[in-house]
Structure formats: C-alpha cells, structure tokens
Amino acid sequence: MELVLAIGIGVLTSCGVFLMLRPRTFQVIIGLSLLSYAVNLFIFSMGRLKVGAAPVTASGTIDPTQFADPVPQALVLTAIVIGFAMTALFLVVLLAARGVTGTDHVDGREQR
Amino acid sequence: MTPSFLLTLALLLPFGAALVAALLPQNARNAEVWLAGTVAVAGLGIMIYLFPQVAHGGVVRQEIQWIPALHLNLILRLDGFSWLFGMLITGVGFLVVLYARYYMSPKDPVPRFFAFFLAFMGSMLGLVLSGNIIQLVIFWELTSLTSFLLIGYWFHLAQARDGARMALTVTGLGGLGLLIGMLIIGQIVGSYDLDVVLASGDLIRESSLYLPALLLVLLGALTKSAQFPFHFWLPHAMAAPTPVSAYLHSATMVKAGVFLLVRFWPVMAGTDAWFWIVTCAGMATLIFGAYAAIFQTDLKGLLAYSTISHLGLITTLLGMSTPLATVAAIFHIANHATFKASLFMAAGIIDHETGTRDIRKLSGLFRFMPFTATLAMVASAAMAGVPLLNGFLSKEMFFAETAERDANAFVNLALPIGATIGSMFAVVYSLRFVHGVFFGPKPEGLSKVPHEPPALMRRPIEILVLICLVVGIIPGITIAPYLAAAVVSVTGPDTPYYSLSVWHGFNFALAMSAIALVGGVLLYWALYGYLAKGVDGPPLIRQLKGQRIFERIMLTITSKWARRLEARFGTRRLQPQLFMLFLLAVGLPASLLVTRLGGINLTIAGFDPAFALLWAVGIVCAVAAAQQAKFHRLVSLVLLGGTGIVTCITFVWFSAPDLAITQLLVEIVTTVLILLGLRWLPKRVEDMRDEAQLMKARLRRYRDLVLAGLAGVGMTIIAYAVMTRQIPPGISEYFLENAYKLGGGTNVVNVMLVDFRAFDTLGEITVLGIVALTVFSTLRRFRPARESIAKPEQQRIQNEFDDRAPERSEGDTVNEYLLIPSVIMNWMFPVIIVLAVHLFLRGHDQPGGGFAAGIVMSIGFILQYMAGGTRWVEDRLRILPVRWIGSGLLLALLVGVAAQVVGYPFMTTAFQYVEIPYIGRVPLASALIFDLGVFSLVVGATVLILIALAHQSIRSPKAARNAAPIREAEVSSDAPVEIR
Known part of the structure; x- marks a missing residue:
C-alpha cells in the first residue's frame, strides 16, 4: 500500500514539476494542481496509513492508537481550500495577462 | 530621583518630544521652540546636577536587560568625558533652538524641523551615553540618519538632496565599518560592555585582530569627523539650514568621530599603526582644510572647511598618543564647539539680513550691524588663536605637543612645521571672514538693507562669545574642574600635570604662535589681490573635487556594476527562475537523502490489487493530463479531474472522510472554474518554428523532464521512507x-x-x-x-x-x-x-x-x-x-x-x-x-x-x-x- 501511494505521489510530482516548467499558462495551472495533489497526499501520508480508523471518536475515554492521525488531516483540509483559492487567483491573472499582453506565454510575450 | 533614572530620562526626553513635535500644527513655531528649549534645558539641568557624581573619575551606570541570551544589555553610562559632550549637546542645543526660532521662516514646516532636531539630540545623547559598544553603533547610525533628514530639510533644492545623500552614504559606510570593528573588539574582549572593553587595553592591542579592528573603527571615526580623504561630504552638508550646520556640523555630530577616538584612545592608542594613520590623516586634514577654507567664497563653505581643519587638529593630537596631547584634544573639542557654533550663527544672521552668504557681494557690514560684527570678530579671533581667547589656549597646547622631541627625525620636523602652517592658514581665513564681510565699502546689489537682527537671535552668540572670553582669560576658575573630570575619565588617575594658565613664559610654542599670527597677517596681505578677484575654490587643487570622485564611484557601483550583474544573473523570464527553484528544491534534499536516509524496508505486506489499480488509473490520468495540457485543454482538464477523484478515494481509503468530502467538492468547483476560463484562452496550433528552434525546445523539454523525474523519485523515496517508519510520539494523541x-x-x-x-x-x-x-x-x-x-x-x-x-x-x-x-x-x-x-x-x-x-x-x-x-x-x-x-x-x-x-x-x-x-x-x-x-x-x-x-x-x-x-x-x- 505504502509503496503504491509513494509511487503515485512521485508521478504526480513529476507531472506537476514538468508542467510548471512549460511556457503556456494553462500548462502551468494544470501543473500547479497536480503538484498540490501530490503535496496534499504527501502531507497526509506523514500521519501513516490506517484503514477504517477515521478520527471520529466516541464520547468518553478513548485509545488514541485506534484512530488515524488527525493533525495532517486538519492541515490538508485547509490546504485543499487554499489550493482552490490559489488556482482561482492564478486563473484570473492568467486570463487578465492574456487579455493585456495578447499571448498566453508565461512571460507575457512570445519567446524569440 | 536616582542618578541612573535621571540619565534614562535625559535620553528618552528628546525622543518623546520629537514625536510630540511632529504632531504639532504647521505654524506652531513658538510651541515647538518652547518644547525643544524645555527639553534641552532639562537635559542641561540633569547634566549639571549629575556633575558631582563624575567629577573625580566616577561613573554613573544604568543597565536595562536587552538580549540576556547574548549577554547584551542596554547600558547608560556617564563619566567625565561623556558629561562634557552631554553639556555641549544640551547647552549648544538650547542656544541653537533659540536661534532657530528667528532663523526659520514662517513658511518652513517647523514640526518636521524640530522633530528631526530633537531626534538628533536624543541620538547624539544616546551615542555619548552608551555603555555598550553595539548600542553605541546604533545611536551612531541614528545620528547619521537624522543628519541626513536635517541636511535634506529643504528637499525641494537639488543641492540639499545631493548633500544629504552624500553625507548619508559616506557616514553610513563608516558606520558599517564601525559596527564590524565593534563586533571584532567584542570578540577579542568577550564582552560588549564599554567598561569591560576599557579595562582590556592590553588584550586588544596584542590581539592578532587589532589591525583590522583599528582600521574599521578608524573608518567610522574619520568619515564621521570628515577627515581626509572623507572630508568632502561636510561642505556639501552646508545645504542644511544654518541652525543645523551650527549644531550638527560644527559643535556636535562631526565631533562624534573624535569622541570615538578619545573613547577608544585608552585601549587602542599607542601603537605605531595608530600613530601613523591617525596623525597623518589629522595633519593632512588640518593643512588641507585650512588651505581650502581660505579660498571659499561662501561664508558657510569657509566655516565648513575651517571645521574640517580644526577636526584635523584634534585628530592629530589624538594620533600622538601622549596623555598631554589628549588633554589638548579634549580641551579643543569644547573650545571649537563654542567659537564655531557662534560663527555659524553669525553667518546665518548675515545671510538672513542681507540675503546672501557670498563674500564677494558682502562688505562694510560693520556700520549696519556693529554688535553682530563685534561678536563675530571675537569668535574669529578665537578661531585664529589670538591670545586671551579660548582657541589660543588649546592651540598653544597643540604647539607644545608637536614641539616635543620624537625619535623619528621626520616626525620631529614635520609636526611643528605642519602645525604652524595650518595655524597660519587659520589666521588668513579668519581675517578674510572678518575683513571681507565687515569692512570695506558699503555693499552693493543686496536685495535688502541690512540691519541688526532681533536681540534674542543674537543672544546665543553673545553667550557663546562670552564663554570664549571667560575661558580664554581665566581658564583656571572656569573650565579647569570640568576639563579635569573629562581628562581623568580618559587618561586615568595617573594623568600628568598640565597647566591651563594664559602665560607660560617665552617658549617654543609661543614662538610658533607668533610666527603663525604674523605670518598669517602677511599672507593675507599678499593674497589680498588674488582673493579680491573672487575666484571660487583653492588654486592648484581646484580640480581635485571629492564630490566628483564620489559621484563617479557611486555611478560605477550603483549603475554600471548593477547593470552588469543584472545582465549576467538576472532574468525576467519565469521558466529559468522556476527551473532554478526546482533545481535547488531537488538538489538540497538529495544531498541529505544520500547521507541520512538509512535503510529502506521494502515490504509487500498489505498489498491490495484494488488500490494498485486505482492508482494505475490515477497515474495514467496525471501523465495524460500533462501530455495533453498544451493542445487539448478540455481533455487535460477532465483527466485532471480523474486524478482528483483518485486522490479523493485515497482519502476515503485511509480514514480521512473529511478530506474526501472537501476534495470532491473542491474538485467540482475547480473544474467549473477552469471551464469558465477556457473560453478566453487562444486556440493553440502547432507552431511553425524552424528546425533549430524546435531542437532547442526539445532539448529544454528533455532537461525539464529529467529534473521533474528526479523530483518525483525523491518524493517517492521520502514518502515511502517516512510511511514505513514508526511514528514518533507527537501532539496527535492530545487532540x-x-x-x-x-x-x-x-x-x-x-x-x-x-x-x-x-x-x-x-x-x-x-x-x-x-x-x-x-x-x-x-x-x-x-x-x-x-x-x-x-x-x-x-x-x-x-x-x-x-x-x-x-x-x-x-x-x-x-x-x-x-x-x-x-x-x-x-x-x-x-x-x-x-x-x-x-x-x-x-x-x-x-x-x-x-x-x-x-x-x-x-x-x-x-x-x-x-x-x-x-x-x-x-x-x-x-x-x-x-x-x-x-x-x-x-x-x-x-x-x-x-x-x-x-x-x-x-x-x-x-x-x-x-x-x-x-x-x-x-x-x-x-x-x-x-x-x-x-x-x-x-x-x-x-x-x-x-x-x-x-x-x-x-x-x-x-x-x-x-x-x-x-x-x-x-x-x-x-x-x-x-x-x-
């Protein structure tokens, strides 16, 4: 399980990094999204993988080892929402830049 | 009230008042003057009150915790020498405030002036009262900053802006050197406490780091005190309002350099390096400044060069490293402050009443303003070193010191001759100031008819000139106890005997004085014809303009080199920047991974084919999305969504229902969002570039692919290595x-x-x-x-x-x-x-x-x-x-x-x-x-x-x-x- 997820994270990272180095803004926005999946999964995996142990406790005293780690989950939850905000902002900047410069190259002008 | 509390109060008052002053209305001239005057008088009162504590080598100390982890405390420390400076700062400060009341035009924004002025007063007090050498540097820089603001006070004038910038650059550079020097000294001594440093003279002088520390400290001191070759900023600082020139650029701030030399004299002086560097710089400045002063046509320019020259005299004295020379230096610091501040004020009055400071346009003012003229003449005489005035006494001590026999024949000859020549020049420019302005025919072409200034504007000059006279005639019962207190705090209890009397009998020093006076008068007479022509700038070295060299250096550094560096290392293109970032992000952890990873435990246990299949889909989606992103945006977006769903299922799988819900919802919103944006993007067609460009693009793609692959492999290794290790106890249990x-x-x-x-x-x-x-x-x-x-x-x-x-x-x-x-x-x-x-x-x-x-x-x-x-x-x-x-x-x-x-x-x-x-x-x-x-x-x-x-x-x-x-x-x- 761990190995599969680790490879998945690796591939998502590779695709994300490669796309972020490309010249077209749409490629970069897709790359950014892929990279944030990878990073979110990576942070999440830092809490180790547990099946069927959602951190929803019962009232009363509980045994912490019975539950998945809630800290990375809380971090990732906000990261997902902020990731959305980042994508939105980048998209709008991308569109505005395209309107102003007339190109969708990341530098605002075609490379000569 | 305890003395240490009073000390803190004296330091905080000006800063507090500066804030208040900044907030007063634009036209509140009188309120500003009352505020600033009260603060100055309060500081003066505190100083006078504290004198008994420091009169016989005592020290008043106040320590406030600052950064105890670094053994840094804020220390206020008052001894006889800093007391003398404290008196100058508050006393001259008060007189200048009074003077400024009449000097500043009602149109000038006074809150700014007095706020900066008070802030400067506080910084200068902080500098002299610092008992911690780092703290000293901080206040040192604060004086540079406030000086910058005050020189640039009339910022609509280009020369004010240029002058301010130059002063800040030069003194700021020195301050930087000083900071490093202080850090080195702190390293040598093991403490930044001034008292500890002052007690470690042998340790410092014998250290291998002594020379660099000395050079850096001297860089700070010589730039601040406008010593050759850093002298050029001071004449340009004369663009400041005259009260500022009188206060900062004659009486107090430029003295900070020599203050520092005196402060560190006990622990750094006495070596050959100190002697040669300090004495040579001082002597060169003394002669050069005096020579240049003769040929200035601007009154303030003349006074500025004269200030440079007098500071050179003090520096020369300190370079000689004998206790008696240091006594003379301290004495001259006080004397110079009194006569030079009064001369600046007189120049300001002349400017104020006639509308010009140009010697060529001024003459015969004696008949219009006899009081001011008389005062200025007495002060000029003190500057020239005429007997019965305070300038004579300290100059006489200077001559006596230069005449001491030295083992080195060159030094033996050069010092007394240089001193006499410098003094002779001083007589010449003093004469020019007096004769050119107050005597001769009536002035012509002035914009207004000159008359005496308001009595209160003249009062500060009267007080200062009175001090010149009293100290000059009866030094024994006026200045002696205060000078003794200052001297003993620098040279220690074994200070040799010195006499302050006016008459020492016929000796070598008196002969030098006489030569200088007579020679000066003759030289003025000889030069009179040339000077009357009114050519600005000194002959022979007119071309040697410090300003021009400074501007050229600044241009080279800030423009040429900067451009070259930018052209070499800078880029506006995003891709190379991102590439560098990713390269670093991959490279740095990679170097750690290699050494610190330890064993990786490859287990197949718990392998679930369904999960593997899920991720096979996820990986295919991601790779395909990446591949399609250029030409088929919609496809790419849909595939991205596929990867998102796989991520979402992974969250469900591993017990994170909240994440799964949020991820799914955000996925929907993001897709809708990008769909809305797609309409505004251009249609992408296969580009028609030539073969070479395509080849280049392909190579770049391979290069990026390698980096991206490395990043992926790295993430895989780290993620796997962490996931297969036991989780250490953390904060999760608590939650x-x-x-x-x-x-x-x-x-x-x-x-x-x-x-x-x-x-x-x-x-x-x-x-x-x-x-x-x-x-x-x-x-x-x-x-x-x-x-x-x-x-x-x-x-x-x-x-x-x-x-x-x-x-x-x-x-x-x-x-x-x-x-x-x-x-x-x-x-x-x-x-x-x-x-x-x-x-x-x-x-x-x-x-x-x-x-x-x-x-x-x-x-x-x-x-x-x-x-x-x-x-x-x-x-x-x-x-x-x-x-x-x-x-x-x-x-x-x-x-x-x-x-x-x-x-x-x-x-x-x-x-x-x-x-x-x-x-x-x-x-x-x-x-x-x-x-x-x-x-x-x-x-x-x-x-x-x-x-x-x-x-x-x-x-x-x-x-x-x-x-x-x-x-x-x-x-x-x-x-x-x-x-x-």
Whole structure:
C-alpha cells in the first residue's frame, strides 16, 4: 500500500514539476494542481496509513492508537481550500495577462 | 530621583518630544521652540546636577536587560568625558533652538524641523551615553540618519538632496565599518560592555585582530569627523539650514568621530599603526582644510572647511598618543564647539539680513550691524588663536605637543612645521571672514538693507562669545574642574600635570604662535589681490573635487556594476527562475537523502490489487493530463479531474472522510472554474518554428523532464521512507483524547479546525476572502484578447441556424440546449441547500463542517448559473457574496473577541448541551458560531469567484459591439455583477 501511494505521489510530482516548467499558462495551472495533489497526499501520508480508523471518536475515554492521525488531516483540509483559492487567483491573472499582453506565454510575450 | 533614572530620562526626553513635535500644527513655531528649549534645558539641568557624581573619575551606570541570551544589555553610562559632550549637546542645543526660532521662516514646516532636531539630540545623547559598544553603533547610525533628514530639510533644492545623500552614504559606510570593528573588539574582549572593553587595553592591542579592528573603527571615526580623504561630504552638508550646520556640523555630530577616538584612545592608542594613520590623516586634514577654507567664497563653505581643519587638529593630537596631547584634544573639542557654533550663527544672521552668504557681494557690514560684527570678530579671533581667547589656549597646547622631541627625525620636523602652517592658514581665513564681510565699502546689489537682527537671535552668540572670553582669560576658575573630570575619565588617575594658565613664559610654542599670527597677517596681505578677484575654490587643487570622485564611484557601483550583474544573473523570464527553484528544491534534499536516509524496508505486506489499480488509473490520468495540457485543454482538464477523484478515494481509503468530502467538492468547483476560463484562452496550433528552434525546445523539454523525474523519485523515496517508519510520539494523541472533553465534538479534525487551531483557521479564511476580492477586482477591469471577444463558434452556428428557420428567433437553440437537465438542476437548488445545512450541523461530530458545507452551498448557486444562464440567474437572484464574506469574517472574529471579553484567551470556545423541542439534546458549542462564520465566508468567496468569471460571458458581446479598440472607460463603466 505504502509503496503504491509513494509511487503515485512521485508521478504526480513529476507531472506537476514538468508542467510548471512549460511556457503556456494553462500548462502551468494544470501543473500547479497536480503538484498540490501530490503535496496534499504527501502531507497526509506523514500521519501513516490506517484503514477504517477515521478520527471520529466516541464520547468518553478513548485509545488514541485506534484512530488515524488527525493533525495532517486538519492541515490538508485547509490546504485543499487554499489550493482552490490559489488556482482561482492564478486563473484570473492568467486570463487578465492574456487579455493585456495578447499571448498566453508565461512571460507575457512570445519567446524569440 | 536616582542618578541612573535621571540619565534614562535625559535620553528618552528628546525622543518623546520629537514625536510630540511632529504632531504639532504647521505654524506652531513658538510651541515647538518652547518644547525643544524645555527639553534641552532639562537635559542641561540633569547634566549639571549629575556633575558631582563624575567629577573625580566616577561613573554613573544604568543597565536595562536587552538580549540576556547574548549577554547584551542596554547600558547608560556617564563619566567625565561623556558629561562634557552631554553639556555641549544640551547647552549648544538650547542656544541653537533659540536661534532657530528667528532663523526659520514662517513658511518652513517647523514640526518636521524640530522633530528631526530633537531626534538628533536624543541620538547624539544616546551615542555619548552608551555603555555598550553595539548600542553605541546604533545611536551612531541614528545620528547619521537624522543628519541626513536635517541636511535634506529643504528637499525641494537639488543641492540639499545631493548633500544629504552624500553625507548619508559616506557616514553610513563608516558606520558599517564601525559596527564590524565593534563586533571584532567584542570578540577579542568577550564582552560588549564599554567598561569591560576599557579595562582590556592590553588584550586588544596584542590581539592578532587589532589591525583590522583599528582600521574599521578608524573608518567610522574619520568619515564621521570628515577627515581626509572623507572630508568632502561636510561642505556639501552646508545645504542644511544654518541652525543645523551650527549644531550638527560644527559643535556636535562631526565631533562624534573624535569622541570615538578619545573613547577608544585608552585601549587602542599607542601603537605605531595608530600613530601613523591617525596623525597623518589629522595633519593632512588640518593643512588641507585650512588651505581650502581660505579660498571659499561662501561664508558657510569657509566655516565648513575651517571645521574640517580644526577636526584635523584634534585628530592629530589624538594620533600622538601622549596623555598631554589628549588633554589638548579634549580641551579643543569644547573650545571649537563654542567659537564655531557662534560663527555659524553669525553667518546665518548675515545671510538672513542681507540675503546672501557670498563674500564677494558682502562688505562694510560693520556700520549696519556693529554688535553682530563685534561678536563675530571675537569668535574669529578665537578661531585664529589670538591670545586671551579660548582657541589660543588649546592651540598653544597643540604647539607644545608637536614641539616635543620624537625619535623619528621626520616626525620631529614635520609636526611643528605642519602645525604652524595650518595655524597660519587659520589666521588668513579668519581675517578674510572678518575683513571681507565687515569692512570695506558699503555693499552693493543686496536685495535688502541690512540691519541688526532681533536681540534674542543674537543672544546665543553673545553667550557663546562670552564663554570664549571667560575661558580664554581665566581658564583656571572656569573650565579647569570640568576639563579635569573629562581628562581623568580618559587618561586615568595617573594623568600628568598640565597647566591651563594664559602665560607660560617665552617658549617654543609661543614662538610658533607668533610666527603663525604674523605670518598669517602677511599672507593675507599678499593674497589680498588674488582673493579680491573672487575666484571660487583653492588654486592648484581646484580640480581635485571629492564630490566628483564620489559621484563617479557611486555611478560605477550603483549603475554600471548593477547593470552588469543584472545582465549576467538576472532574468525576467519565469521558466529559468522556476527551473532554478526546482533545481535547488531537488538538489538540497538529495544531498541529505544520500547521507541520512538509512535503510529502506521494502515490504509487500498489505498489498491490495484494488488500490494498485486505482492508482494505475490515477497515474495514467496525471501523465495524460500533462501530455495533453498544451493542445487539448478540455481533455487535460477532465483527466485532471480523474486524478482528483483518485486522490479523493485515497482519502476515503485511509480514514480521512473529511478530506474526501472537501476534495470532491473542491474538485467540482475547480473544474467549473477552469471551464469558465477556457473560453478566453487562444486556440493553440502547432507552431511553425524552424528546425533549430524546435531542437532547442526539445532539448529544454528533455532537461525539464529529467529534473521533474528526479523530483518525483525523491518524493517517492521520502514518502515511502517516512510511511514505513514508526511514528514518533507527537501532539496527535492530545487532540484525539481531548477533542470531546475540551472541544465538545467527536470529529477531531473539525474540532481542531474550529477550536484548537481556530486562530489558524481565522487566518485561512481571511486569505480566502482576500483572494476572492482580488479575483473580483481583477475581473472588473478584465479586457479579453481581441480574438476572444467574438461569440464562440458553437453559439455562432446555433444563431445562424435560428436565423435560417423562420419560426425561430435568435438564441432559442442556446436556451433549449440541455433543457431537461437544467430543469432538474433548478429543482435541485433547495435539496442542495438542505445538504449544505446537514453537512454544516453534523460537522462537529461527524464528517462535514463549515468548509464543506460552504462549498456545497456555492455549488448550489453555480448550478443555477449553468442551468439558467448568467442573465436568467442575475435577474432572479441577488446573492451579494461580498456581504457573505464580510459577515462571515466578522462572525468568526466576534467569537474570538467574545472569549477575550469574558476573560479567556482569544478564540477560546465554550460548549454545552441544549434541549431543543422535537430535536432533542444537541451539543451547542460556541465553535459552531465560528464554523458558521467559516461557512458564510467560504460561500461568499467561492460564489464571488465563480460568478465574477461567469459574468464575463455576458459582458463580452457588448464590448464587441463597441467596435474593436476597447477604451478603458467603457469597460470599467460597464458594471459587472450586481454585488453590494
């Protein structure tokens, strides 16, 4: 399980990094999204993988080892929402830049 | 009041008063003067009161904890020598304030002047009272900064700006050197406490780091005191208002350099390096300054060069390293301050009353202002070293010291001759000042008829000149005890005997004085013809302009080198920048991985084919999305969604239901968002570049591919290595155990978000709100690219079809498109709202919560847009997302503040169970209200982003109708979504 997820994270990272180095803004926005999946999964995996142990406790005293780690989950939850905000902002900047410069190259002008 | 408290008060008063002064109204001249005058007198009073404590080598100390971990304390320290400076700063400060009252024009913004002035006074006091050498450097730099502000006070004048910049650059550079020097000294001694440093003279002089420390400290001192070759900034600083010149650039700030030399004299002087560097710099400055002063046509320029020359004299004395020379240096510091400040004030009066400071235009002023003329003549005589004035006494001591026999024959000869020549020049420029301005025919071509200034404007000069006379005639009962206190604190208890009497009998020094005086008069007579021609600048070295060299160096560094560096290392292109960032991000951890990774435990245990299959799909989606992103955007977007779903399922698989819900919802919103944006992107065609360019692009792609591959491999290794290791004990147990006990909820993730880490969440939602507003305001001025303005191809085809069919009107096809799904979407609206409420309410105990509920709600809204079209929704629904954002943020903040009001830390939450009819016992935590704030803000932000973008589609046809070139006004006046 761990190995599969680790490879998945690796591939998502590779695709994300490669796309972020490309010249077209749409490629970069897709790359950014892929990279944030990878990073979110990576942070999440830092809490180790547990099946069927959602951190929803019962009232009363509980045994912490019975539950998945809630800290990375809380971090990732906000990261997902902020990731959305980042994508939105980048998209709008991308569109505005395209309107102003007339190109969708990341530098605002075609490379000569 | 204890002495140490008084010391703190003396330091803090000017700074406090500076703040007050800055806030007074523009025309409050008298109030400013009262304020500044009171502060100066209070400081003076404190100094006088404290004198008995320091009179016989005593020290007043006050320590305040600063950074105890670094053994750094703020120390205020007053001894006899800093007392003398304290007197100068407060005493001359008071006189200058009084003078400035009449000098400054009512049109000048006085609050700024007095605020800077008082801040300078505080900085200078801080400098002399520092008992910690780092603290000393800080105040040292503060004096440079305030001096910069004061020189540039009339910032509408180019010369004021240039002068200020030059002064700051030169003295700031010196200050930087000084800081490093002090750090070195601190390293040698092991403490930054001045008292400890002063007790470690042998340690410092014998250290291998002595020479660098000395050079750096001297760099600071010589730049500050305008010593050759750093002298050139001082004449340009004369662009400052005259009270500033009188105070900073003659009496106090330029003395900071020699103050530092005296302060460190006990621990650094006496070596050959000190002797040669300090004496040579001093002697060169003494002669050069005096020579240049003779040929200045500007009164303040003459005084500025004369100041440089006198500072050179003091530096020379300090370079000689004998206790008696140091006595003379300290004495001359005080004397020079009195006569030079009064001369600057006199020059200011002449400028004020005649409208010019040009010696060539001035003459015969004695008949118009006899009082001022007399005062200026006495002060000039003191400057020239005429007997019975204070300048004579210290100069006589200087001559006596230079005449001491030295082992080195060159030194033996050069010192007395140089001193005599410098003194002779001093006589010449003093004569020129007096004779050129006050005698001769009536002045012609002045803009106004000169007359005596107001009596109070003259009073400061009178007081200073009186001091010159009293000290010059009866030094034994006036200055002697104070000088003794200052001297003993520098040279220690074994200070040799020195005599302050006016008459020492016929000796070598007297002969030198006589030669200088007579020679000076003769030289002035000889030069008179040349000087009358009024050529500005000294002959022979007129071309050697420090300013020009300075400007050239500055230009080389700040322009040429900077440009070259930028051309070499800078780029405006994003791709190389990102490449470097990723290279670093891969390279640095890689170097650690190699050495620190340890063993990797490859196990196949727990392998699940279903999960592997899931990720096979995920990987294929990701790679395909990457591959298609250039030419097939829609495909790429859909594939991206596929990867998102795989991620989402992974969260479900490994016990993170909250994440899965949020991920799924955000996935939907993101896809809709990018879909809305796709319409505005250009059609991408295969590019037609030539073979070489394609080859280059391909190579770059391979290079990026390698880097991306390395990044992926690295992430895989780290993720796997961490996942297969035992988790160390952390903070998670605490949250799991206390989520219910302290937070009143069983969904630990949600309790963390709205309770334990609510402050983080508050920051989070603030960011979200800001992003939404930024998106909205960016789109208000959105200008689509020219080729995207026209209606999309599909709509054009549909409209053509409508036109051809007689029974249809344009737009029918668009409206009928997906009619049944859109009806379903309309009907889903209330259902979705219920779902949102459900997710919100269960959030504290079960997966859900404000974030998820908020996004669900916004999906409800955006579905209506998709179903009915932008115009249809905007006619029926007023969503007002900005209000949702605002009220959400306020609500969240309110919960936090409410806790503070009832006496708990910010963001503390409370909870209890409440019985609600028909529903039963429900837990009600104040965190729920916070979550409501989160919910409201997420709804507002997401909806605002989505509809701002959706709205563009109905704006563009209008823009297209308004002909091709879209003017800014038309676009911006076309109000977007009705958002209030």
